[in-house]
Amino acid sequence: MFKKILVANRGEIAVRIMRTAARMGISTVAVYSDADRDALHGAGADEAVHIGPPSAAESYLNGERIIAAAKATGAEAIHPGYGFLAENPDFVEAVEKAGLVFIGPTVPAIRAMGLKDAAKQLMERAGVPVVPGYHDEAQELVVLATKAREIGYPVLVKARAGGGGKGMRRIDHPDEFAEALAAAKREARASFGDSRVIVEKLIKNPRHIEVQIFGDRYGNVIHLFERDCSAQRRHQKVIEEAPAPGMTAAMRAAMTNAAIRAAQAIGYVGAGTVEFIVDASKGLRPDRFWFMEMNTRLQVEHPVTEMVTGLDLVEWQLRIAAGEALPLEQDAIALSGHAVEARIYAEDPARDFLPATGKLYHLRFPQEAAGTALRIDSGVRQGDEIQPYYDPLIAKIITHGESRDAALEGLGKALAKTEIAGATVNTTFLSRLAQDPDFVSAKLDTDLIARRQAVLTAKSEPSTRASAAAALAASGARWKPRASDPFDSFSGYTHFHPLTQKQTLHYGEKALTYAITGQGGGQFSVHLEAPEGETFVLSVDDPEWRIVAWPGHLTVFEGAEAHTFQLHDPLALTENVGGGNGLLAPMPGLVKVVRASAGDGVRKGQPLLVLEAMKMEHTITAPHDGVIAEIAAEGAQVNDGTMLVRFVASET
Ligand code: ADP
Ligand code: ADP
């Protein structure tokens, strides 16, 4: 076994890999960018090497630097995690040339599966069912449009080098083809440096079911059962689970056999995932699943497989890379219970899931979840900053119970006890999804989230009582901190004045002013100054309240909902920054497309420009009707808060 390995990644996956390495007595070397100087993954390693500036291209994608770090520290092998260099055959070649071991498959296997077009041609030859479509050379609009017509609408255009759901567009009608193709190609070039696409038949209301496989250097390939990742948003997985609900013996045999055939066709070594799209409109049927792609790496959702098999997939990767045979034979691997995983991202579901940044002023994960086994894979600590440069995944919450219902109930409880303040996160959305009637009854398909989007993403309102409690907290009344954490406590005065004090809070665009009167014994009467404003008598020490303060804000946790109040008027702030009636960039990014010009009259909701941030395209729409005075230029690099659009001040 290796004595020392380098982990060429960051965040939760780097931390998770190091955990197994430490258990196996293997020393670890972390690499970090300028933005990650104080990151958890560096602190968790035995050694840490600085590899460059924040941008991924200059740090975590800088293969030369990473290999040099491995050489300098005497690491024998490199674990790439997922993303970054995990599926880059040139990097693997360089690693091997430097006399190091790549903890993953061989260069030819990565190349064979790296591009969706070549992979599908190969799978067709290996007798694995593939999605009907066009996966050949031609890239001209006329050819692709003709192929799309032959395949039959709706179709899906996909970046052949794609991953993470990027560079993919559903097209329902020939009229939309040209524009959607251009957008997919732009996104593909930005994300993968390769604008080539394939066209596939769009399977309607499909399920995504994938098979975890493992191969060793001695020609053995086995599977570790399947995962269902049908709960997706814009082709990105949101909640994953194992086993797949409703799986039958016949379907499982057909799918795992096809996955093993796929792996054998390329002499696969290490951990891999064969992803299939399934038409489950008539139940899970062995003649209704098709190969989509193979991911030649550890998958984000591998923990659910670990929970139901009791195996450590990273340990297996390390053993196989060190030259050992597969630790177990197929018959020795059994499924037990049901596991689910939810991905907590810094993003705002109420604003079309715009990635969020910010400092995690408050971060608490639960210790247990309703009698189910609970696992939290996190890459951050309280006080860490969510970086705009990388994938905004904060943590994964995984629960394992005897049944799917038990696992989901545990997940719901765990999400309700998760407290994050400082950056907007998707926990409320995840919690609603985990309790959605269709999801709970396993009426799964990849459109479920889109169908239920309004309910799942509705902006929640705090209860009037919780708002009053927030006002009391904000007033600086003696507040008992829940922990020794400075952000939890109020530095305000301890002798609350007996007279009534006014306190204003802002919730979204609403300003709420309260009259707060001390009644002695830690009790306060809190009255909302509004027609029919309620009065609550509240105690500052009430353990019911989960309230945290962070600069300029207060966050109240009610169940799985987090309500953030502002202590200052956010609109006043926007106007100051914008110097008038402006639309600010919600995050750093690149202005890709501009669809309006100065002088244009626009309607509320009309797309004004496309901002590319985090490698995804986000359409920025007009917040209200108005006339544009100024608009950002195409190709402009903007920062969080830069003005994108200024409207002509309205007369009213
Ligand atoms: P897996 O195939 O392992 O489930 P995904 O396909 O979800 O992983 O993601 C593949 C890559 O895309 C990962 O490297 C991940 O960092 C990135 N990714 C996934 N989801 C997002 C997201 N919401 N925003 C940005 N990048 C993402
Ligand atoms: P990526 O490399 O980005 O993960 P995939 O080919 O794995 O791309 O597809 C990602 C997701 O897009 C799938 O999980 C599925 O939800 C959806 N998808 C892909 N191909 C099809 C298809 N032919 N029909 C319907 N949905 C599809």
Ligand code: MG
């Ligand atoms: Mg995929």
